């Protein structure tokens with residue numbers, strides 16, 4: 471469904487009285503595919519280039535080189551912006567659930583926004599769809615009139631997920647979508663995402679630095695280091711025992727949280 475083909479990128483820096491400069495390469499020759507109904511975890515430490523790649527896949531940043539093929543079509547083929555139909559099929563859920571919403575809007579207005587942009591629904595149908603979406607993400611129709619400050623972080627992320635699935639997209643980029651939540655909420659949102667993937671045949675690109683979360687949700691995990699894809703595995707055991715320093719760093723960062731694996735100083 472999605473093919474990232476030999477993508478490289480460096481940001482341009484505009485300077486006064488000088489030609490535009492290119493910064494060093496942020497992404498180098500990245501290739502992978504995501505099949506329908508599957509979830510690829512994109513892991514890497516801070517600055518590895520994960521969010522840049524997410525933006526490129528979402529049509530927000532044209533890559534310096536390479537192609538993003540969505541259902542066989544290059545999303546940048548018509549210039550700098552992707553078509554409206556493709557934008558509908560590609561949605562995103564960001565890490566910061568509070569800044570992703572307008573604090574003055576109600577849950578119904580937030581979830582209803584993409585419906586208003588893409589579909590001409592009657593008042594009753596719009597209301598029915600919003601109620602259905604709220605229930606799909608584990609909230610209730612009674613929450614429709616509440617504003618963001620009346621929800622917990624976990625509940626508000628559910629509203630963001632409801633907005634992302636409102637148009638029945640084919641692929642959702644989850645950019646650190648559970649990272650700011652506590653462990654209990656993380657677990658709930660991860661199982662909600664798994665349930666939605668199965669019922670709607672959704673595909674996910676799950677961007678994270680948390681290998682545990684990735685192993686919970688993803689069928690395959692790709693690890694990035696300094697703009698390069700250094701390992702891609704479907705089998706968690708193989709990944710856990712990888713000798714690559716970038717993978718080891720991610721694996722060791724979770725193991726050290728377990729008391730039995732902590733260093734003991736005499």
Ligand SMILES: Nc1ncnc2c1ncn2[C@@H]1O[C@H](COP(=O)(O)OP(=O)(O)OP(=O)(O)O)[C@@H](O)[C@H]1O
Pocket residue numbers: 481493496514515516517518519520521522523679
């Ligand atoms: N708009 C920009 N202009 C110039 N450089 C940028 C821009 N956005 C990101 N970068 C640089 O690109 C590199 C990769 O950043 P990116 O945000 O993609 O990494 P990341 O893996 O998502 O990191 P994090 O996990 O901290 O969000 C970094 O060195 C960053 O400074």
